[in-house]
Amino acid sequence: MSFQLTEEQEMVRLMARDFAAKELEPVAAERDRLEIFPLDVVKQMGELGLLGMMVPAEYGGADAGAVSYCLALQEIAYSCASTALTMSVANLSTEPLLHFGDEAQKSEYLVKLAEGELLGCFALTEPEAGSDPGSMSMTADDRGDHYLVNGTKVFITHGEYADVVNLIARTGPEKGSRGLSAFIVEKGTPGFSVGAREDKLGLRSSNTVELHFNDCRVPKENLVGRPGAGFKVAMIALDSGRIGIASQALGIARACLDESIRYARKRRQFGKTISSFEAIQWMIADMATGIEASNWLILSAAWKKDKGLPFTREASMAKLFTSELANKSAYLALQIHGGYGYLKDFKVERLYRDARVTTLYEGTSEVQRLVIAKNLLKEHD
Numbered sequence: 001m002s003f004q005l006t007e008e009q010e011m012v013r014l015m016a017r018d019f020a021a022k023e024l025e026p027v028a029a030e031r032d033r034l035e036i037f038p039l040d041v042v043k044q045m046g047e048l049g050l051l052g053m054m055v056p057a058e059y060g061g062a063d064a065g066a067v068s069y070c071l072a073l074q075e076i077a078y079s080c081a082s083t084a085l086t087m088s089v090a091n092l093s094t095e096p097l098l099h100f101g102d103e104a105q106k107s108e109y110l111v112k113l114a115e116g117e118l119l120g121c122f123a124l125t126e127p128e129a130g131s132d133p134g135s136m137s138m139t140a141d142d143r144g145d146h147y148l149v150n151g152t153k154v155f156i157t158h159g160e161y162a163d164v165v166n167l168i169a170r171t172g173p174e175k176g177s178r179g180l181s182a183f184i185v186e187k188g189t190p191g192f193s194v195g196a197r198e199d200k201l202g203l204r205s206s207n208t209v210e211l212h213f214n215d216c217r218v219p220k221e222n223l224v225g226r227p228g229a230g231f232k233v234a235m236i237a238l239d240s241g242r243i244g245i246a247s248q249a250l251g252i253a254r255a256c257l258d259e260s261i262r263y264a265r266k267r268r269q270f271g272k273t274i275s276s277f278e279a280i281q282w283m284i285a286d287m288a289t290g291i292e293a294s295n296w297l298i299l300s301a302a303w304k305k306d307k308g309l310p311f312t313r314e315a316s317m318a319k320l321f322t323s324e325l326a327n328k329s330a331y332l333a334l335q336i337h338g339g340y341g342y343l344k345d346f347k348v349e350r351l352y353r354d355a356r357v358t359t360l361y362e363g364t365s366e367v368q369r370l371v372i373a374k375n376l377l378k379e380h381d
């Protein structure tokens with residue numbers, strides 16, 4: 001077993017680190033304050049291959065693999081967690097077409113998504129269907145040459161700016177997660193409109209909106225996978241999504257640690273730097289230990305994905321552990337900064353707000369525990 005990254009993986013990490021330091025770090029706080037969704041940055045990331053990292057080169061992707069994807073995403077999140085979410089959702093949006101799309105769909109959409117020419121979003125959540133997508137009410141009725149889609153999706157990341165939507169809707173009368181199907185829907189399709197923009201605690205330069213479908217005619221050829229396979233399509237996309245969110249959380253936790261060390265070495269109380277106090281050292285040690293553990297959980301899940309092995313349980317473990325760690329680290333980092341951490345002048349204030357959502361989206365911590373336990377119990381059947 002090797003603990004060594006390949007030369008290519010190291011290069012991807014350094015490229016993303018360099019990009020984040022130059023293009024994100026200096027402006028992230030202001031974008032957060034003004035709630036600016038940085039379309040120019042999305043374009044740049046597309047050109048660097050950061051939006052289709054797990055897509056093979058024949059479909060326009062960087063073909064870098066999941067390990068490189070996680071390393072790069074971490075670096076982006078270290079400087080700007082909002083941009084990391086954009087990157088994560090853009091990459092997740094390639095998964096349904098990559099695994100279930102036909103060749104026509106791949107050449108029409110996947111190549112453009114992977115090259116960054118199109119931005120994709122992923123629409124699963126509804127007002128009454130969050131942790132339980134099987135209870136969704138959006139319908140897509142088979143009308144011969146098209147499906148007629150009606151309903152509302154909520155919390156859709158960069159839905160206002162996306163060119164195409166990966167949409168999950170109910171096509172069959174079956175209850176629960178059966179009877180759902182996946183579609184790719186283009187912006188501008190009559191009957192499809194973008195609704196209210198959410199005003200969020202954190203990730204304020206990521207865009208979050210409602211999407212409305214009102215007698216929206218989606219051509220039959222835009223069905224992704226077979227009718228009824230929608231839940232499976234969504235879950236496979238979310239497996240990859242979860243290693244992405246775990247990486248975002250790890251980037252946030254690492255930033256918390258670095259900010260804490262920097263501050264603790266400078267700030268003096270009782271005639272000494274606060275870094276000389278054991279209480280502060282323990283907080284730093286706890287953050288660093290969690291970061292190390294998270295790193296290996298993420299790499300192990302990503303490595304399994306790259307090897308074509310099952311990684312659902314590992315992805316959930318990585319997401320659960322690292323998102324909880326990011327929250328703990330943000331709490332400790334703010335504690336180390338004292339009252340100053342509560343001010344917008346310090347990066348930890350933004351990290352604290354940005355960390356919060358990582359235990360919520362793409363499956364709450366409670367849902368991750370359900371997934372992990374279900375997988376373990378199944379193994380012992």
Ligand SMILES: Cc1cc2nc3c(=O)[nH]c(=O)nc-3n(C[C@H](O)[C@H](O)[C@H](O)COP(=O)(O)OP(=O)(O)OC[C@H]3O[C@@H](n4cnc5c(N)ncnc54)[C@H](O)[C@@H]3O)c2cc1C
Pocket residue numbers: 089121122123124125129130131132154155156157158200203208357360361362363364365366367
């Ligand atoms: C910033 C942001 C961006 C998002 N982006 C997207 C996106 O791009 N696309 C998309 O489709 N969705 C997106 N979401 C939605 C997100 O995935 C959901 O919010 C999440 O899945 C939780 O659903 P919910 O909010 O309805 O909470 P609920 O499902 O109502 O959960 C409420 C509470 O009950 C708990 N709970 C629920 N069921 C169980 C159970 N069986 N056992 C134990 N506890 C349970 C939950 O863990 C939680 O604590 C986003 C959300 C946010 C905040």
